[in-house]
Amino acid sequence: MFIEEQLKIVRASGYSRAAWVEYARAASARVKSQIWNNPQATRSVLITGTALFVLHILWSLRVSFLLGPEPALDFLWGGGLSTLAITLICLGHLELVRDRSGTPCASLSPADWLSLARFTMAPGVVMLTAWREWRLALGWIVVAGATDVLDGMLARRLGGGTALGTVFDPIVDIAFNSCMFAGLALSNVVPRWLLALVLLRYSLVVFGAIFIYITRGPVRIQPTIFGKVSGVLIHVLLIAEVGLKALDNPELTQRSAALLDLSLAFLCAVTVVHVVVMGWANVKLSSEQLQPPQVMTDVSFRSPRRREP
Numbered sequence: 001m002f003i004e005e006q007l008k009i010v011r012a013s014g015y016s017r018a019a020w021v022e023y024a025r026a027a028s029a030r031v032k033s034q035i036w037n038n039p040q041a042t043r044s045v046l047i048t049g050t051a052l053f054v055l056h057i058l059w060s061l062r063v064s065f066l067l068g069p070e071p072a073l074d075f076l077w078g079g080g081l082s083t084l085a086i087t088l089i090c091l092g093h094l095e096l097v098r099d100r101s102g103t104p105c106a107s108l109s110p111a112d113w114l115s116l117a118r119f120t121m122a123p124g125v126v127m128l129t130a131w132r133e134w135r136l137a138l139g140w141i142v143v144a145g146a147t148d149v150l151d152g153m154l155a156r157r158l159g160g161g162t163a164l165g166t167v168f169d170p171i172v173d174i175a176f177n178s179c180m181f182a183g184l185a186l187s188n189v190v191p192r193w194l195l196a197l198v199l200l201r202y203s204l205v206v207f208g209a210i211f212i213y214i215t216r217g218p219v220r221i222q223p224t225i226f227g228k229v230s231g232v233l234i235h236v237l238l239i240a241e242v243g244l245k246a247l248d249n250p251e252l253t254q255r256s257a258a259l260l261d262l263s264l265a266f267l268c269a270v271t272v273v274h275v276v277v278m279g280w281a282n283v284k285l286s287s288e289q290l291q292p293p294q295v296m297t298d299v300s301f302r303s304p305r306r307r308e309p
Contacts, residue, residue, distance in 0.1 A: 002213055003027055011215070034094040041097040044107035049087030052120050053080060059124075063136075071131065078123025086119045089168075096164035111161040112168075114151035118144050119172045122179040129183030134245040137183070141239055144176055148235075173231060174202045180238050189241055190261060197268045204275045212279075224278075230271050237264050 006023045013019035035042050056079030064072035090108075097105045108116075121144050128137035151169065155161035178198065185195040241260050244253045 002218075003030060004218055007214060007217075031092050035091060038094045038097070038104065040106040041094050041104070041108075042091065044097075045087060045090045045094070048108055048113055048116060049083055049090075052083045052117055055117075056080060056083065056120065066136070067131070067133065071127070074127060075124060078127060079120055082120040082123050086116050090116070090164065093164065093167075096162065096167055098163045099161075100163075105162055109155070109161040109165065111151040111155040112165045114147040114154070115165050115169050115172050118147045118151075118176055119168075121147075122176045125176065126179045126183040126186070129180070129189070129242065130186040132187050132245070134242055134248075138239070138242045138246045141180065141242060145235055145239070148173065171206075174205065177231075177234065177238075178202055184238070184241060189245065189257075190264065194261065194265055194268065197265065197272065201268060201272045201275060204272065204279065208275070208279045226274060227271075230267055230274075234264065234267050237267070 003023065003026055006026045010016075010019040010023055056076060060072045060076040060079065063075045097108065099105055121140065125137065125140055125144070128140055151161075151165065155165060181190065181195045181198045184190040185192050237260055240256075241264075244256055244260075247253075
C-alpha cells in the first residue's frame with residue numbers, strides 16, 4: 001500500500017518535508033499510471049461502486065417506507081459516502097488486483113465484492129442502533145456477518161481471490177466492528193469506556209502497522225488463530241446485545257446485559273494486550289534482522305528469510 005522505494009528515500013532523509021513532498025508526487029503519479037494502464041480493473045472497480053450505490057438507494061427507499069424520509073436520506077448519505085470512499089481507495093490500489101501468484105486480474109472477485117459491500121454497510125449499523133431500530137439493526141448485522149463468512153468461502157473456492165481482498169478484509173472488519181460499538185454506545189447499550197477500549201485496540205492495530213511500515217519496511221497481513229477466534233466471539237456477543245433489544249424482554253435483558261458487557265470487556269482487553277505484545281515482539285525482531293520483518297498488527301509476526309550468499 002506504500003511505495004517502498006520512495007520510503008527508503010524518506011527514511012534516508014530523516015523524514016524531511018521535501019522527501020515527503022516528493023513521496024506524495026510519486027504516489028500521485030503511480031495512481032494515475034495504474035488507472036491508465038489497467039482499464040479493465042478500473043472499470044470493474046467503478047462498476048462495483050455503482051452497483052453498491054444502487055443497492056443503497058433501494059434500501060434507503062425501504063427505510064423511507066419504514067422510518068420516514070429523513071432517516072432514509074441520512075441512510076443514503078452514509079451509504080453513498082462510504083461507497084465513494086472505498087471506490088476511491090480501490091482506484092488508488094489497483095496494483096493489488098492480482099491473484100496469489102501475482103498475476104494481474106481483469107476484475108474484482110466475488111469475494112472482493114462482499115468485502116467492499118460490508119464496508120459500505122458500516123454507517124448503516126451506527127444509524128440503526130443509534131435510532132434504536134433493533135430489529136432492523138439485527139438483520140443488518142447478521143447480513144454483514146454473512147458477507148464476512150461468504151467472502152472467505154468464495155475466496156477459497158475460487159482460488160484465493162485477489163490481494164486487494166486479503167489486504168482490505170481486516171480493514172473492513174475494523175471499520176464495521178468500530179461502527180457497531182459506536183452505535184451501541186450512542187444508544188447506551190454498552191458503556192462508553194468499552195467503546196474507548198475498542199477504539200484503543202484498533203488504533204494500535206492500524207497506526208502501529210503504519211508506523212512499522214514507514215520506519216521499518218513492508219508488512220504482511222497474516223491473521224492469527226487468536227485474532228480470528230476473538231473477532232468471531234466479539235461479533236457474536238454484539239449480535240446477542242442487539243438481539244436482546246430486538247426481543248424487547250426487560251427481564252431477559254436485565255439478567256444478561258451485564259454478563260455480555262463483561263464478556264466484551266474481557267475479550268477487548270485481552271486483544272489490546274495481544275496487539276501490544278505482538279507489536280513489541282515485531283519491533284524487537286526488526287532490530288535484530290538485516291532486513292525489516294513483514295508484519296501486520298493483530299497477526300503473527302514473521303521475519304523474511306535471509307538470502308543465501
